[in-house]
Amino acid sequence: MHLLSASLMPELRIERFPLVEYQRAFLYNPHRFTVTEAATKIGKTASHSFWLFEQSHNPVEQGDEYLWLAPTYAQAAMVFEEVARRVGPTGAYKVNHSQLTITNPHGGILRYRTAEKPDNLYGPSNIRAIVGDEFTRWRPLVWPVVRSLATAKRCPVKLIGNYIGEDNWGHRLAIDNAEDPEWAYFKVSANDAVKAGIMAQDEVDSARRSLPPSVFAALYLCEGTADPSMLMAWDAINDLFTNEHVPEGQLSLTCDVARYGSDKTVLMLWRGMRVEHVYVYQGQATNETAAAILSTSKLEGVPRSRIVIDDDGVGGGVVDLVPGCVPFNGGGKVVKYRGTEQNYYNLKAQCTYELAQRVNAREIYVGTSEHRDTIAQELAWCRRSHIDHDGKLKIVGKDKVKEGLGRSPDFADNLMMRMVLELRGDNTTFERSIDITARRHRGEQYQRNRDEIAGNFGIE
DSSP: OOBOOGGGSOOOOOOOOOOOHHHHHHHSSSOSEEEEEEOTTSSHHHHHHHHHHHHTTSOSBTTOEEEEEESSHHHHHHHHHHHHHHHGGGSSSEEETTTTEEEOTTSOEEEEEEOSSGGGGOOOOOEEEEEEETGGGSOTTHHHHHHHHTTTTTOOEEEEEEOOOTTOHHHHHHHHTTTOTTEEEEEEOHHHHHHHTSSOHHHHHHHHHHSOHHHHHHHHHOOSOOOTTBSSOHHHHHHTTTOTTSOOOOEEEEEEOOOSSSOEEEEEEEETTEEEEEEEEESOOHHHHHHHHHHHHHHHTOOGGGEEEEOSTTHHHHHHHSTTSEEEOTTSOOOOBTTBOOOBSSHHHHHHHHHHHHHHTTOOEEOOOTTHHHHHHHHHTOBBOOOOTTOOBOBOOHHHHHHHHSSOOHHHHHHHHHHHHHHHTTOTTOOOSOOOGGGSOOOHHHHHHHHHHHHHHTOO
16 A cells, blocks of 8 residues: 555545534544434435545545445445446546445545445455444444454444434444443434424424324434334335336236225236336125236236235135236245245245335335325334244234234235245246145136136136
8 A cells, every 4th residue: 555645636626515513513523433313314324425425535545445334235325326426427536336336536435335244344454434324223243343344444433323212232332332432422303403404394293193103203203212123114114105216127916805894905016126006996806806907917918927916815716716826825935045945934924024125225116105104004014023933033913913003904915925026036936835726626616707707808
């Protein structure tokens, strides 16, 4: 490594965007370690992204690195792309999209990484500054690695994330170090953001009306405890309806079936990980539901192999009437992922955890706001349960979810079932959850239903 010569440094003019008082407080202070727990959308990510960018222009040696560390690769890439989009056109910065790095003319390197596998982070000794994004959602094992990375150059570390609760490991880290002269702790609520002009009061009032009191208190006021068993972050759930960056892909249909009663039959049309349309039916018979699926499939061009139908209970009758579809039995076998056995209690638990990962990584888009509140409430009830004696991951049972919601989570179940197509990939020998379709009756009533549907919709 060679020390930079001041005379060789290119002259750059970086215009700092306006900062409010609380942003200046947690960005520019003498403490080496700062922890900021905050309400959603108060400007913590944008301001810290700029701070790290600014720091990278003062390297001590060529190749000094400035690390942005997010819970998932997708979250790291999202912040990287925002910075790259702004500086790339100048021609003064080397942007590497495959490595998620941006090298500035002074020789400083911005690097964006995921904290998903902590052991993969060990090694670099040239890190000059670290921002830990959404640190309250990291696994506790990540912090010792980050502390190690900060040791070589005694670099500053800024941890930012939503307030989750008093029992969160990240919150405890801040409180336990409150008396340490190297540490500073900041808590920023939605009320602080309203006073600073960053958030509108009517938006806070709307959230207060639509969210459970305990969740609103945690997410917006930084008080109390958000349920630590929730698999999806509230801001990630809210982002589902604005994630327009999600690319299009193969068409598919998912259907959560109900028959009469208060539960709804919900049919979702997908294009990749984008929900293009949601159809809701109340109190219809199984043959009517099958007819709706078949007609939508024909109209939109969805192949039968990409139609997932709830195979539990009355849903089995619909599966019978849509041959070639993918029956979904939540209590069935876990799917081998890339040839590896997965440690889940059943298929529904596996798909729910997969859904949570994609929602938190902003990889799903719901292109209609018609059922926004309902979807958000149902996804908030996707929660981890106790691990069984075999160490398999479980989720809260449907009976408890229905008790909490006062209804069946029909929309969330559709989103969850869609994940089975991703888990199985293109494997045509996919082992279905419970292969009872082939053993089902093929009697006269079944044929009469098929003939009726075919006659009504012109489907062979």
